[in-house]
Amino acid sequence: MQLFLDGIFLGSIYALFAIGFTLVFGILDRLNLAHAAVFTAGALVGIEIVTRLGVPIWLLIPMVLVFGAVLGILIERIAFRPLAGRHDAHFAGLISSIAFGAILLSLLQAMYGADTRRFPADIFTPTRVEILGATVSLLQVVILIISVSLMIVLTWLVAKSKLGRGMRTIAENPHAAAVLGLNVGRISSTTFALSSALGAVAGVLFTLNVNAASLGIGHAVELKALAVIVVGGMGSLPGALIGGLILGVAEVLAVNYIGSSWRDMVAFGLLFLILILRPQGLFGARKTREV
């Protein structure tokens, strides 16, 4: 049971990152590799806010959400929008978002230095709870709850809200969306803003959970999150959650039964197998894209 719960909690972190990631990937069909930098920025800026202003955690989350949203809009404006209409937009967006992420990280280093930073020890009292004979921390439970509720809220948002309808319209046919009077630019921006807001909050929660934030944390999770969104299903929000949990449990099982040195092999092996064993069409109706 402990194993299983450990896996679930580990996976919920992956899922948290992946949900924001897959929102842009799945809906706008763009792979935003600056997402890892946003994750890091959310963590570091969150620490800064708490250290400077001493705000409590429940106030921090909305502040970081706003910060992440602003970053998302910048990413869309700077790294993606200028590429609109280019035949290699997918591919160029990959590179331009890498560049954007690199710039963001070096600016973060300029502001906060390269040292690992942490939240002040008293921001979230570690409480341990016994569930079904296993020990878990309250924070982990909170993160799991946040992941699940974000997934539900977002799924609802995409499926039912006007914004979500706009997103799906753009995903299916951006040209038709423009004809219908949808402000394609604004909806794209909003999607990026949502995605990055989630990414930034994920960074804060992640940092709270492991008590360490350095410039490299986003990078470490990024590859796993890629695995998660492929395993869970490209662009599917519930898939991102389930994929995250599967991966988390698989890794924990790998640690216990295969050997911890091969743990990361599990993530990539799983990713590789899924890609090979299931024709890419199964992940969605999306056609192949030119890269």
Place this chain on the structure above:
Amino acid sequence: MTRKLLSAAVCGSALLLAITGCSTATSTESTAGGGLTGSGTGADCTIDSPIPIAASFSLTGAAAQYGAGQKNALELAIEDLNKVGGVTYALTVEDDATDPKQAIQVFDTFIAAGASIIIGPTLSNTAKQTDPIAQDAQVPVLGVSNTAAGITEIGDYIFRDSLTEESVIPQTVKAAVDKLGVKKVVVMYSNDDAFTESGYQAFAAALKDQNVEVADTLTFSKSDTDFRALLNKAKQSDADAIVVSGLIDAAVPLVSQAREIGIDTPIIGGNGFNSPALLAGAGAAAEGVIVGAAWNSASDNDQNVKFIADYTAAYDAAPDQFSAQAYAGMQIIDDAVRSECSGEREDIKTGLGNVKDVPTVLGDVSLNENRDAVHDALVQIVQDGQFTILN
């Protein structure tokens, strides 16, 4: 058109080859002019020209957090030493961006620019690529943070003041066994980092020597931050202690999470754990962590007290072992320069070979015949939020 381009490219590269081929012959001979030798010895030594000191650290990229502290400490050291008088140093610090390829270029630049000695680079694996270049060009190198095996074996120009894990860890393990009666341990280390892996090997050897049973060996990645799964597995082994070879990035979350899930046994760490960040980051969870280290922040050595005060004043952060070793490195170089009273490469090399009991922030340091540092290692235990000496 393409044909022309190609022939241009071929000619261009041929030209390039010719030029570099020629210049190799005339290269690398000496440092600028002859103004680097002076008169007198030791404290009386006077050298007119400033001695060019070059340092290559990882200021950006994955190892930036170590490089930044090294640079700060080195600049502080140069400032302090230049105040003494007689000998002045001109420091150039370059960034290798945690990329060995960059470091190679940085070393080339330093060698060509006439640096008397090169300090660095930050990472051992980078050093294995850069130090041979300096060795070939007969430029002395002082590593201040390279702890992996095989660094000084690269050649007779390669020195280091950083204690290897082999020289620290056996003392740590011995102290833990003697004082705490540890009999059975779980070993954890990150297996994708040269430093921590060699630390692990030292631990494994030392544990064997002390007849300590290793119940389990677990590995993680240096970028990992969530260790709960591993720790839960470790917990099942019911060991007396957990031995960890990891960097400080891993140390803080690992220690915090171990306590969180209810592991109350001592945690024994290597050099990587020796950082004020452990106390600041893990807080109460750090209690009972045992760290074998080359440097103790709590040491009452005058130089060390002053160093910590100055560093904290200058950079608004407490120094860590990396900073201390960088500072000490410059003190050792100063000793070598003054003993020969020369800033020439050969003389510095000779001087470094004779370093014996030089007082530094690390304590009295000597360099042995293998050009490795010899000084007392300390075994510390965290008590009441402080590193205190165990042995």
Place this chain on the structure above:
Amino acid sequence: MSDPILSVEGLQVNYGRVEAVRNVSFEVAAGSLVTLVGANGAGKTSVLNAVSGLLRARQGVIRFKGQDITKWPAHRLVKAGLVQVPEGREILGTLTVAENLSLGGWHRGSTLHKNVAGVYERFPVLFERRKLQAGALSGGEQQMLSIARALIAEPEILLLDEPSMGLAPLIVDEVFAVIEEIRLTGTTVVLVEQNARRALAAADFGYVLETGEITHSGPAHELLADEKVIEAYLGLD
């Protein structure tokens, strides 16, 4: 002609280095039905897309109700009452009919329900199929959906791009009947068609495009009667 609701002056549109439209000027009087006819590739759609803000005009001025709208984005124009029924219908196949229709009312939150109800009344077949995925409709139904969707946006001027494309002649009749109805409600219509004969028969005024330029214009019935125009530029006989 009274003050035109829409006027285009000296329009030029490029695709990369290719000039798709050169120096095109035309006017549309309020309440009229104006058609742009021409062969495939003549640049009709490019003109329409430039007007509706989907394409950037390289040169020229476009005015709608007296305002210079040349640089307005599409969504602003839709809000202002200039709505396009795109070529190829562009319905959203994975969305339901009802969802497609509500997308048409993107900028008409308050009147959306009324408008949808009105559209269902006019197109009962859409009401029947409102819960179906739009992709499952027949070609004619899809075209009706596309037009209905545009009507929900409350257009003052409706731009129709090849509404008869790919439809059987009987269905084409229905489409033209709907266009006639729309026009009777006072909505101005700009109709782009390859089916010149049908379009000219329905229109008040016509412009003939060939390779990106307007070569003929005049009252529709005159153009229709001008066999030379038809023969030389439309390839019909």
Place this chain on the structure above:
Amino acid sequence: MLVEYNSLITLIALTAILAFSFYAVLIAGQLSLAQVGLASLAAFTSSLVVPAEPLFGFIPPLAVGIVFGMCVGIIAAFILGLPVIRLRGVFLAIATLAFGEMVRIFLINQSWTNGAQGMSFPKLVGIEIAWIALVVVAFWFWRLSGSRLGRAFAAIREDELAATSMGIDVARYRMASFVIAGAVAGLYGVLLTYFSRFADPNEFSFTAAVDGLVTAVVGGVTLFVGPVLGSVFLSVLPEVQRVLGVDAGWIRPTVSGVLLLVVILFLPGGLSGLIPRRKSAKRLIVDPAARPDLPDLPAPGTELVRLQSLGKSYGGVHAVRSVDLTVAAGEVLGLIGPNGAGKTTLVNMVTALTPPSTGSGSVLGVNLTDSTKAHRLAQAGVARTFQQIKLFNRLSALENVLVGGYRITHDTLLRRLFFLPSARRFEREAVAMASAQLIRVGLGDKAANAAGDLSYGDQRRLEIARALASHPSLLVLDEPAAGMNHVEAGRLSELIRSLAADGIAVLVIEHNVRMMLATCDRIMVLNFGEVIASGTPGEIARDPKVLEAYLGSSGSDADSDAAAVLAAEDLAEVTAESVRDHNRGHADAGPDGRSNESGATDVEDNR
């Protein structure tokens, strides 16, 4: 004093070689991130075989290492390629990325590599060897770019479906580009480690792969010097900043990031886009003597296509049901019918783009089955055009037609590498053949224009020229007159007749009924997937069922002969008006291919 840049210059060459490894896959339209994984496999395994002393006393150890490393790269790329080659785009990138990480984790866990502590290697590579290797690699890619293989890669990159229908075995060539990239990656791995004297598996990480990709993209993949330019730019950048006195630290990566962003956003073709694009290197060769000797076409009247009760259904919907059809050499067979009647599905089956669900068929002696590949049929002598024009938009008109000649031209890469005279002769032949086709369709003066820049009608003609360049026995034209005015359509009609006179069998779909009546020997009318009429143009024009299909009116009233005749007279008129309307107006939608998104073609829908 260049000596201080000795390593820099060497590393420029090595980085460029890595970038060439990415270039090798990018030119075939693939994105692989496995390259550094392949490089590290090659590098570490080479340490197991590289001898300390020259082998047999004269083979230098490095040569052993290079050959071995390249072989490892090739084998590993091939094994990796087997499962992943059918993935596309981002999926391929992610799968190969996973492979690269798996290699890294594997090597770290091996004791013979010393894991993370890394291995030492003797220093065997210096500036000379690095640059010689780069020159060889660059030379190879330069010679590749104009060869038949290079053109095949470009065709796959631009449009796989069109490439297949040209007889290019897409799967095989994608694998070829993968394997070439593997060889270059292996070379890079070996050269790098024997230059830097030390390596640990972490050096070959995801970050390194991204760096390599960025180098290739910054340099651009339109010209073979791209990787070199990218490498120079990115390697020199830190050095320039150092010389300019930019502070070490965060500013440098910021500046580099900004510059990278600027290049990506404002130089779509990468740095090599700054080099003035060669005006299509080749001119037309009009000398008939230069054309190759071609095999004779089948004798007129030979039956080339025979379909028996061929049908296709998609999930219960019958697109085509039970069609019998024959086409003979020298004959023009027309297919007409309302939109959605199944015409395109039928020709897709004839060209093996769509496997039939029922019935049997044989085309040029090849049986149509589930496993019949379109490129096999194309190699047998079937060429086609598409309803949605599928040109290689970024290639010139002449280059498009040269790709079309794939079937009948010789592979020239090896000959080009050694500048053999036969390479020039073969190229002259190919160009002469292509020139003749371009001139035949009336595009002789537009040979150097990029296909995407041509007008709609010209694009249609270019597609026909490209199809003709393969010297086909059977030519399939899907709506060739769409977007043409009646004068142009008339010329097209003459062209089709003259092709038939040459002995080519032509199967043509067209909505311009008037033109069809004038052009075809026989016409088949399809409606709802069924043949409702078949016969000579005269018979078709009088068939009441045809009338019904087009007018959609109930047939009962048209029973009387008088009505039928009347209606038939109207037929051409009405159909010419109404039916032609569903040509999508490609040029109207813009030559950038936007209409590809808005209106999927039958072909795409069917696959």
